Structures are given as C-alpha cells and as structure tokens.
Amino acid sequence: MSTTTTNTAPIKYAQRKDSLYLTIALSDVKDEKIVLTDTQLKFTGTSDDKPYEVDIEFFKAVDADGSTYKVLPRSVQMHILKKDKEEDEFWPRLLKDKALEKNQVKIDWDRYVDEDEEDEGFDMSNLEGGMGMGGGMPGMGGMGGMDMEALMKQMGSMGGGAGGGMGDFDGMGDFEGGGDDDDNDDGDDGDLDDLPDLEEAN
Template structure:
C-alpha cells in the first residue's frame, strides 16, 4: 500500500523557512534534506506518510535543523545565501505539488513588508533538535540538548577535573597566574585556601577576655 501524503505547512522570512509536517506522534521517521530537496517518511498512528519535493530555490542544509515534537515535526531551514535575500512566491518548484500538498502556516506568517517589525522565527522549541547537515544540535552547534553538547560543547564523558588536567598538560591558559599558566592559578588558589585556614585558626585562638577592660587596682 502506498504511503499517504504528509501534510505540510510553511512560513518564511527573507533568509529562512519554517516547515511543519502536521502529524502527531511520528515514529520511525527518516528525514533527508539537501540544498535543493526534502524527503520525509514516517508513521503516525497506524498509517505511513511520505513527502518528496524540490524547493523553489536552494537551501543551506548544513545550517538547518529539525525536531520531532508530540504533535508535529518542525524544521527550521536556512535559505541559500544570495546577493539579495528575498521572499519566495511559493515553497516548491512544482506548482501542482504546492497546490495539493502545502498550506500556509498562518500562525508564523508575516508579509514581506512586516518582516522587520516581526523579526525572525522563534526557534526555542527546536533546541536539542537534529542537524540536517550531518551535525547534531541547533544548526550543527554543540549547544545544550545536542549530543555531546553539555557545557559549551564539552566532549561526552569529559568531567571538569579531567579538563583541568588536560589544560595543565597544554601549558595552562595564557594570562592566568603568569608564566605558570594553570599551575600558577593552582598555587594562587592553594594560597587563598591557606589564608582562610589561618584566619579561621587565629579567630579560634581569640578569647572573649580580650574585649574586657582592665580592672582598676583598689
């Protein structure tokens, strides 16, 4: 049995597209984006869905991302860089497919004259999504939620202690503790710790008697 046609909604800005596949609880999805084409297959409920179409103009797959959400599959697709960014008259190169498969996403739509006031798309809901150009995370960046993202793209399994040791082996960070690099910083921290301990010890030796006035002799 042939797959059903996946329902598509879209909106645009002069530099990007926001494409939504309006299917809930999508499973076993396969999404392939190239610079000029999008291919999708997946199941929703007991039905299989698919779409295969060519964009009106070129896109930048490396900078694009998608995420499977409970009610839909959403994609932020960056248009290919051109001398003049512009709105497209339609999403697909094929007018017939556009008419039968694609609808305007009125929730995200803005007129070309209103773009500056409206601003770009809100992509916060796509954080932790999959890059469509072979790199994980938003647009291929190792941000929070992306595989291996963590703090600033720290490699998986790398804890702070190991990172400090690795930095020490590389000569430390310039400007931190002078010539010693990270070693100088460690010395400074050890000195601060010692100062605090000494201060605590001195305070412990003080007695309340020091605050009492001298008794006058009768």
C-alpha cells in the first residue's frame, strides 16, 4: 500500500503555425499542478484515484505567459503559444526527445490540419462552451425529403417564402397570416372563416 506508482499521462496535440493545442487525456482530474515554462511542461494530478504526471521538453521554445489551460470533466486542455511567431512553419514534432514522443504523444486528429491547408486558428469552443462542429443545422446531410420539409417548415414559420404549389404543407398550422392567398379551400381550420368574403369581393 505504501508504494505508489506514478503513471505517465497520455498526451495528444495539434498545431498551427503560431500555437499548439495540447490535451492531457485524463477524466475527472483532481489535485492538478501545472507548471509551464518556455521550454517545459510539468503536470501532476490524480484521475480515478491514480497519480499521473507529465514531464516533457518542447521541440522549440513556447510563450508560457501567453498560454492558457482549462481542466474539463474529461480532459485537461491547453492552448500553448509558440515563442517564435515569425517562423512560418509547423514543428516536425512536439517534443525534443523523439523517442519519448513515440511512446507518450499522439496526434489530435480532431484538430489536425495540414500545414498548407491552415486557414485559421483552433476552434476554442471546448474552452469557451460555444458551439462546435457538430452544432450546425441537424439533418442537412442526405436524409431526403423529411429534413427538407422540416427546414421549409422552419422557414415558413419565420414569415413566408413558401410560395404556391407546395402541396406538402397542407394542414401544417404554423402559417398564421403567411401564404393564405392561395386557393387552398380544403384547409377547414376555423381561422379562415373570413376568406369567402374576400373571394366574393373579387
């Protein structure tokens, strides 16, 4: 019981020309201690009542003062700025020690981009609680007519645009005041009692 083995925490990372996004893949981290210098990152903490640590030396210098981190329920995430922002290229690896990198570090494929495809910085929504990639309009990916109907229904309830000839919209009930000048006499909704007077006036 007295001998406690400290485990090496798994790391994954992605990079842009000016920064690194590093994730320590441990859930429910407690008692964390993080020390970032311009050359090293040291981390200790517990996850699932087991002690973990990270002690790495970066491939090149980083800007410790401008970097941030956040302890999230499923990981510790860090946005680490590179020191030399004028250097217009990706690092070939994260760590100075090539052998250590093979054993301890993985690529974060969710945030990975090729160097020649880089358009913008990292999506920081995990750190800010914003909307990520999967938070767009649901169903816009080939589910067929069902989702287009739902989309048109949303657009119609925002004030029209669904013109005549859209037979699929009979009995939807959301169009109060929009698109009622069609000759749709088969919708006995009760709200349309005044329409015959309008037709007689024509």
